[in-house]
Amino acid sequence: MGLFAHRDYRRLFGAQVIALFGTGLTTVALGLLAYDLAGPDAGLVLGTALTVKMVMYVVIAPLAAAYVDRLPRRRLLFLLDAVRASVVLALPLVSEVWHIYVLIGLLQAASAAFTPTFQAVIPDVVTDEAQYTRALSASQVASTMESLLSPVLAAVALTFLSFDRLFLGTSAGFLLSGLLVLATRIPDARPSAHSKAWDKAAAGIRTFLRTPRLRGVMALNLVVAAAGSIVVVNTVNHVRDQLGGSQSGVAWMLAASGSGTLVAALALPRVLDRIAARAVMLTGAGVLVAGTGAALTLVAAGIATWAGTAAVWAVIGVGMALVITPTGKVLRASVARQALPEAFAAQFSLSHLAWLVTYPIAGWLGTAAGFTVAWSVLAVLAAAGGAGALLLWPRRDGRPTAAVAAESARHAPSRDRSALAKAA
Template sequence: MSATLEAPELASRWGLFAHRDFRLLWSGQTVSRLGSSITSIALPLVAVLALDAGPTAVGLLTAAAWLPWLFFGLPAGVWVGRASRRSVMILCNLASAALFAGVPLASWLGVLTLGQLLAVAFLTGTAAVFFDAAFHAYLPELVPADGLIEANAKLEGSASAANVAGRGLAGLTVQLLGAAAGLLADAVSFLIAAATLRAIRARPAAPAAPPVRGALLREVREGLAFLWRDPYLRAFTLYGAAANFALTGGYQSVVALFLVRDAGIAPGWVGALASAGALGGVLGALVARPLCRRLGTARGLRIVLLTVPPVGLLMPLAGPGARVAFYVVGLFGVVAAVTLVNVVLASFRQSYTPPALLTRVTASAMVTGYTLIPLGALAGGALGDLVGTRATMWVMTTLLALCGALPLASPLRTLRDLPGRPDGSGPSDSRS
């Protein structure tokens, strides 16, 4: 069976949803993201409610989930390039399922500790390193280049919808069954995702034979060199790193404490508020493709990056009663912008990077971006202890608004559309 979907078939009324293998990949990822969105609320609340953790401890927990990128990210880009992407993803899902299932078990037995939570965060983060490196290289094996924006938009859109449902379920679960029970749902979601991957029929070409001893460092250097020499990939990577420091690291490490202790929000409503904001991700995914067609990929990115993230400055104004609307509107705008940018940049990297370098370039970009997440988490936790969580929210949302200007340091500022592959394949530059 062919490894990829044939391009003429994409004219189907349902687009990629007409194809069984993409439906399986999409459905498994959607269920997995549903479980992960529950965990994103439940895990810090386990620390806060069950173990009475403070800002620094919650910051350490966030950092532990992202530190594996620093240790394993670059080698993973090489190792995944030598293996079956699908097999790597299945193994990572199974490992994560077992690890998350252990948390509610320990809680029910009365032996749960912060050390176990940190270990689970680190080990599931390690599984995520290998899964993400494999996934971003697997999608172009399954979908032709002209379907990548559609594929990424569908995946990001369903992920955002899963965040809406998952975070709402997280709040309900915390309220009724306790925070640890939410992690059991995530374990089940990983098992379902592994089963859908196993059911995919398409078989990509076999990976390259393992290179000779000593090639690991050379292959890592090749991926890094391609990333940092290219003005587009370099600018987008720097933007992703800065945004991750502020949003995924610093903001995420204090938001639960900010909402519960400073804004006066009941713990059971934390997930519901996150769900309301996550609707912005659905909007961002829906408009990504039409926006790029109408304005161009480069011009559309410029407009979104410079105008939407500053809406996040409303979030620190949140408080009891009607003031909670500031948080919802700010989060809605930020998530919409981040989702749209992720769709366009992921599709660009997948179609622009030579296939032989894709896993290494993807891993290099993720290592650069994700390495700053634990630093942001630690900074957010330390600032939260020093100046309070509301002041920390002001710092992180301001940084996020400013970092949208970073891609303008590349030729992006003069283009209508992002360029094709450097070897000449793909669409050419279109200047405004």
């Protein structure tokens, strides 16, 4: 049976796509709202709002993982979608910058609980290893299509509508996503081997710290965040103030980054069948380091153009896809099935901890000292993350091996040991 012949996965995938497009419209609208309220200081406002988002992700995701096995996941996911839809409706009504911070905090607290829970549902619905690999790639393609098409849709919509109307599309997306989740058969989480909430929250972090390949993933998170912050935080000011572009120009430049991600994501399923995830992800890190350096060169030398910026943004999009897409497969090969919610929540928090470092650099330092200084710091961080991944992720650990599976099995409940052995 093909992946999309699976009814429950098809509905979950539809829910993901719809919510992603809603989120993409919010990303564009939030940047324009920040520019509307703060003008040249939009990067500072957006950087602060995204820092609030990262704090919520880092704090809430492990706590959600600690309690998710006590709650019906289908109803929980619907409730979180409903909360996000309600909060987004209030964003167009803000008149002060601090209103943005409060609403973004509420919105992202719900997202921080939703995303790792949703990620952990997929391997319970798609149990075949080959189909799960394709489900990961399909998920990345969906994210890529959102990053490409949402800005395009926003650019078209902004021709006829004011940017605050984009928030209405986001709210509708979250509601439709929740309805599709309600129509899906989702098994409840298996009881965790850890009885105390703190033990559950910390279990995924401990797994990352003791597993070489996952330590490498932590370093790669920094590379992604350093390069991605330039695109997410600084595009609006770079396009509006340095390139003299319009609101639609901001959306089209974000679409350039999405186009690079799309090209890479479409090629990755076959690539990952033949090449180790380590090689693919480290290549992605190299691409991101190069892209960050190229962005720095454009602004430092004063040679930034529409075409040059779009090309660099596309390169960064390619690198992000190469790193992010195989991550779920690496996680699944590294932990017992029962521990997947904790592992996904840990990756969610650790990856966003890296963004918590880089967002203020792009937003606050970029506003105070200029893009050249801020992007120099981000380029150094990207290079440090890439070097760290090379050192922390041994070459022999590039694919699941019997030794790695046996190590994971020693920490797994007996009913999960056979599954881990098969992963070898």
